[in-house]
Amino acid sequence: MTAEQQRIDILLARHMAGEITPAEREELQQLLKGHADAAFMMEVLNAVQTVTPGRDPELADPGKWAERSWSSLEAAMNAPAAPAAPKEAAPVAKVRRWRPWYYAAAAAIAVAVAIPFLFGDKADVQQEAQRNIVIAKGERSSLGLPDGTKVWVNGGSKLSYGEAFGHSNREVYLEGEACFEVAPDEKRPFVVRTGNMDVLVLGTRFNVKAYPEDGQAQAVLLSGKVKLTLRNTAGGQEKDLLIAPGQKVTLGTVAGEGVADSELQLPLEVGAVNPADCDEIAWINDRLVFRDVPFRSLARDMERWYNVKIHLEDAALGKELFSGVFDKQDINEALKALQIATPFTYTRNGADVYIRR
16 A cells, blocks of 8 residues: 555545545545545545435434435445447446445445444444554554654554543554554553553653464563553463563463463563664564564464465474565565475465465
8 A cells, every 4th residue: 555545544534534624635635636446435425424314304213324325325336437438349248346445435334324323312422432543464554643653553453542542541452563653741651552461651662563363462662661561361460561672572472382470370581672773673664574483473474464374284394493584575485485494385376375395
């Protein structure tokens, strides 16, 4: 996704929320001139936004409102295109294809239709409850939060925060990986919450990696100072840990091999990194760096990097260690590079990759 497409996404979201400024509306209109699919989505959203219970008492019934909204959506979807110059060609059946933007539009309409009737008169409050940023596998994105904090979000990740963010609190919820450059604010600490670890900071730069499927959560501090709150999901016990710049903390989220921490009963490791050249944040510059990483762990990172599903059909192969850097290589080039270090064969079936000895 290009920076221009990301900007369109942000402006469309602000348009839907009714928060777009006149200057932003003008910017959006200019950007849409070069993106037909995005322009189509905005037409659909505008069509459905005209169908609201407040404008027509007859639509107070949820079923009638939903029916009218979907009728507006269908009308927008099936609107005839501008007539093209006639061509001499055999007649063909007309098929209207749904592009990804159309699916997104339909999903957005479904949510917009449902919310007011789920929450009644409190709809205005409930719609402000949560904002979600979802980055697909194979993609990476950077954005600014309302408090001025800059965030880089890795593929296969979800970052969420409430409407109160930047006002009464600065809490975000992360599932996946993100790198934060936090705007200083001594009165409102910045908190990143994950399944097994919370990170509390006042103003600093750090990376958090907490994909549920990885079986561990990791925090790397590049500058400033943070406090980690580590949780044992089995017993509900917590432990606070202060870390300094250049430290990396890895917490196993499930009991596994190795010596467990005496208090948490989960594997806990504190290591060192070089803040000036940190492998753990190379991904924000579109580089996947790995050093002495087991193939089974590297495979999960490659799945998110290339948006594929890797099937390791040899358990022993999953324990082989690899080191390297991927930047511009595609999935086939990456696998061939790994084959040089450790012989294996692989086959592909679409997005599925099968690896064996």
